[in-house]
Amino acid sequence: MQYIDKIKEIVRLLKESQKTLALTGAGISTESGIPDYRSPQTGLWEKHDPIKTASLSALKKDPAQFYAINLERWTAYNNAKPNPAHYALERLEKTGLLLGVITQNIDSLHVKAGSNRVWEVHGHLRTCHCMSCKAEHDFSNLAARFKGGENPPRCLKCSGILRPDVVLFEDRMNEDFFQATQVISGCQLLLVVGSSLTVYPVAGLPGVAKQIVIINKTPTPWDEEAAVVINESAGRVFxxxxxxxxxxxxxxLGNTAENH
Incomplete structure (x- = not known):
């Protein structure tokens, strides 16, 4: 099937589906200047072992090193801007063709683009909380304290160590994930965008949908099950x-994306 025929087929599926959701991964945000995790040679986990650098045990063992490795990258995520793929999903939701977005990303770009129904199954970087007293803070407070020389950043109330509201390796899944597993029930069409579909439990979600479309630069384990597969950038496709x-x-507005 030629590229333009695939686009037409996706549009047909969108119009016919009574319940469509999107599942997005790191690949949707690369055009916003955020590197993905698993691309050969360039993926973030090619450079860092996530269990040693971005896990709950890494945070507890050496919080200062944990922040020294991760915080600059996370702060850059918060400065990134949505790209055309994010805006397209927001528009599809507004027109009634998309129920909402389940995202593995912690960059808040779907929220920034204006999507109303977003399930952030790996958390986000808008807030953080104290590991001791559980007090909530803005993530900007954590970042500012680190930038001011405080490493690890500590709670203003009890001096406990702050942690971002993201799902680290070894963490239990968050409430958004459990909501997503309910929302996806009865899904007729799932648009998988920029996900390698290799990280479980999220990678199992396509099995619930009646039909799936995969838009990802590289092959995924679900390609043979998909109605349409396009190995192109999400921005171009959308x-x-x-x-x-x-x-x-x-x-x-996607043309304003910044690189970091």
């Missing part, structure tokens, strides 16, 4: 999907 639908992205 620009073409929206054009086929006769929809324009808001001011092509």
């Amino acid at each position: 620009r073409d999907i929206m054009a086929e639908l006769g929809e324009q992205l808001p001011g092509e």
